[in-house]
Amino acid sequence: MELFRLTLASIINRKTFAIFAVLLIAIPFVLPYMTPWETKPSIIEPARAQAAWWMLWVTAACWLLFQGANIGDRWASHGILEYFKTLGVNRISQMGQLWLACFTVFAGMILITFGISTFTAMPGDPIEAKHWLITNCQYVILFLMVTAPLLMLSIALGTRFRGAAAYAVTIGLLVHGLFGIRYLEVFLADNTSPLLNFLYVVSPHYHLSDLTSRLVFKLGSLPWAELGNTAVYLGGLGLLTLAFSIQLYREVK
Amino acid sequence: MNHHTAPSRIELPKGLAIGYRSNALNGRKETRLAEANNEISLTPGRHLLLARNGRGKTTLLKTIARIIPALEGSVVSVGTIQFVDEDLRFDSEMKPKQIFSALFKKPQRKYALEMAEKIELDVEKPYGKLSKGNRQKVGLIVAETRTQCPGTHILLLDEPFSGLDFAAREAVDKVWSENQEGIVRLVCVHPDEPTLKADTALIIRDGALEQLQVKGSLDWMETKEALS
Numbered sequence: 001m002e003l004f005r006l007t008l009a010s011i012i013n014r015k016t017f018a019i020f021a022v023l024l025i026a027i028p029f030v031l032p033y034m035t036p037w038e039t040k041p042s043i044i045e046p047a048r049a050q051a052a053w054w055m056l057w058v059t060a061a062c063w064l065l066f067q068g069a070n071i072g073d074r075w076a077s078h079g080i081l082e083y084f085k086t087l088g089v090n091r092i093s094q095m096g097q098l099w100l101a102c103f104t105v106f107a108g109m110i111l112i113t114f115g116i117s118t119f120t121a122m123p124g125d126p127i128e129a130k131h132w133l134i135t136n137c138q139y140v141i142l143f144l145m146v147t148a149p150l151l152m153l154s155i156a157l158g159t160r161f162r163g164a165a166a167y168a169v170t171i172g173l174l175v176h177g178l179f180g181i182r183y184l185e186v187f188l189a190d191n192t193s194p195l196l197n198f199l200y201v202v203s204p205h206y207h208l209s210d211l212t213s214r215l216v217f218k219l220g221s222l223p224w225a226e227l228g229n230t231a232v233y234l235g236g237l238g239l240l241t242l243a244f245s246i247q248l249y250r251e252v253k
Numbered sequence: 254m255n256h257h258t259a260p261s262r263i264e265l266p267k268g269l270a271i272g273y274r275s276n277a278l279n280g281r282k283e284t285r286l287a288e289a290n291n292e293i294s295l296t297p298g299r300h301l302l303l304a305r306n307g308r309g310k311t312t313l314l315k316t317i318a319r320i321i322p323a324l325e326g327s328v329v330s331v332g333t334i335q336f337v338d339e340d341l342r343f344d345s346e347m348k349p350k351q352i353f354s355a356l357f358k359k360p361q362r363k364y365a366l367e368m369a370e371k372i373e374l375d376v377e378k379p380y381g382k383l384s385k386g387n388r389q390k391v392g393l394i395v396a397e398t399r400t401q402c403p404g405t406h407i408l409l410l411d412e413p414f415s416g417l418d419f420a421a422r423e424a425v426d427k428v429w430s431e432n433q434e435g436i437v438r439l440v441c442v443h444p445d446e447p448t449l450k451a452d453t454a455l456i457i458r459d460g461a462l463e464q465l466q467v468k469g470s471l472d473w474m475e476t477k478e479a480l481s
Contacts, residue, residue: 002356009355010344078342086318086336086409087399252320 003084003094007071007101016067017105020059024112028052028120045121049215052121053139056113057178057210060106060147061171065154067102069166072158081159081251091249098155103148114140123218134221135214142209142227145234149241150174156245159253177206204237261332261405261437263317265293265462269326271309271316285324286312289462295437299429299450301467302441304457310441311338313455313462314409317439332405332437339412341392345381349374349391357398365398372424386416393425400436407437414442426450 011017032047075081081094089097118136122129150170157166181203188196208230211222222230272286286309304310315321317328318336343352353365353376369376374390375383383391393413400406414422429438439455454465 006343006352006355009351010347013344013347013351074344079338079340080343082320082338083336083341085320086334088333 001097003080003089004097004101006080007075007098008104010071011067011101011105017063017109020063021109021112024052024055024059024109025116027055028116045123046216046218049117049121050212052113052116053212053215056109056143059109060143060150061174064102064106064147064151065170065174066167067105068098068151068154069158069163069170071098071102072155072166073161073163074158076159076250076253079252085251091251092246094251095152095155095245095249099148099152102151102155106147106151110140110143117215121215128218131218131220132215135211138222138227139209139211139215142211142230142234145231145238146174146177146206146209149238149245152245153241153248156248159250160248173204174206177204178210179207181205181207205233209234259331259405261297261407261435262330263293263295263407263437263439264329265289265295265317266326266329267292269328269462270324271312271462272324273312274322274324283324285460287457287460287462289326291463293455293462293464295439295453295455297435297437298433298452299438299440301451301454302439302457303454308457309462310457311411313457314411314439314441317407318409330407332407333399333402334407334409335396335399336409337392337396337411337413339389339415342388343380343391345379347380348377349380349383349394350376352380352391352395353398356395361398361401364401365394368394368397368428371428372421384416386418386421389413389416390421390425397428397432400432405435408439410438410440412441412443 028048028051031051032044035043035047037044037047075098084094085091114136117139118133122132150173153173154166154170157169160166181200184196184200184203188200214220214222267289269289270285270287273281273284275281275283287304302310302313312321314336316323317330318334319328320336347355349369350366353362353369357365366376369390372390372394374387374394378387380388380391393410396408396410400408413425417425440451451467454467456463456465
């Protein structure tokens with residue numbers, strides 16, 4: 001696990017995670033007060049949960065994927081991965097160690113968001129509170145199923161191409177999967193183009209993991225069957241991304 | 254402090270050919286750089302790898318390290334291989350002390366810091382602010398410290414002295430002499446290196462890879478003539 005320790009030390013030493021950690025804590029407590037909350041004080045808590053989760057998505061897009069692409073690029077071009085290869089650390093182990101180093105830091109950020117959303121925005125009603133807790137747990141699971149494979153992809157792309165290109169591809173996929181598909185859906189309502197339909201089918205439907213609206217509008221937890229279907233879809237997509245990442249990964253540029 | 258199971262060694266069979274395979278995707282043709290005329294055996298000790306530019310020194314090291322495949326034949330090696338490239342670079346923001354802490358446990362870390370002191374490396378200065386020679390020292394220390402871990406070791410060092418001044422070379426030479434039991438060191442050097450202490454020398458000339466018994470040190474005028 002030397003590559004893991006070296007990468008983790010590098011991430012911690014660079015301290016960029018601290019900026020996002022501060023924002024993850026501050027934004028959910030500041031942004032809700034920029035709403036017309038005086039007219040309806042009860043919107044503060046849902047707004048806090050919304051801000052917390054959106055800040056986590058922003059952190060995943062701006063920090064996590066960037067770290068993956070940057071570390072993959074840096075370690076491959078600087079000969080570090082080649083050095084570990086000669087020590088007998090194979091590519092899958094290398095990928096796993098790089099992934100784990102990035103995710104170890106990011107796991108702390110997920111915990112911050114989960115803590116803020118669950119414990120500082122929980123409804124007073126016991127039934128609603130139970131649903132709130134379950135929804136937050138479901139959200140964490142689905143969120144992990146999207147971000148974990150994308151991080152692997154950003155690392156693999158970073159080892160093969162330049163870091164900027166690797167980052168652009170992965171952030172593009174995430175933004176398309178979260179927002180682009182929703183626009184595509186609106187467009188497809190009045191259009192029967194087979195090409196657009198095909199694009200819709202093959203696009204990664206990451207928006208399925210976004211449970212923010214269920215929290216904001218207190219829609220209750222996701223039914224277990226629906227959660228299962230979503231998890232199977234995102235799990236399958238994650239496995240495909242992982243397989244693709246393994247093929248792309250290179251120890252030497 | 255080496256904990257041996259079987260002595261480390263490298264065997265290069267007669268007919269071993271090194272170079273680059275053809276690649277239909279990028280249109281690269283097969284490039285054959287050198288071939289072993291006789292069987293070559295590298296046992297614990299210091300072995301120099303000498304050749305003029307572009308004759309396959311780094312390619313041979315990478316072939317032994319299994320980074321690239323041999324064109325013909327296969328290398329047999331016993332021991333944990335470390336290939337330390339001349340261009341190996343760590344995180345520019347990290348200090349050497351932090352790099353050693355991340356890579357090694359306490360006893361090895363102590364060894365790394367002691368070696369850093371012997372070869373005059375400032376372990377508190379960020380890696381990115383170190384000179385080329387001092388960066389090379391970090392790679393050398395990492396490689397040398399790993400030999401303190403249990404097992405047998407093979408060090409493949411690609412031009413480790415190119416950025417080091419005379420005093421640093423002597424200090425590294427001393428460390429190697431103190432820590433040579435059971436370790437195969439194959440050191441790629443320029444033929445005009447002033448210090449060429451070795452047990453044997455591998456020479457690539459006219460596409461042939463040969464092993465010379467040195468027993469002490471190489472005379473660089475003789476080496477120059479041999480490679481010309």
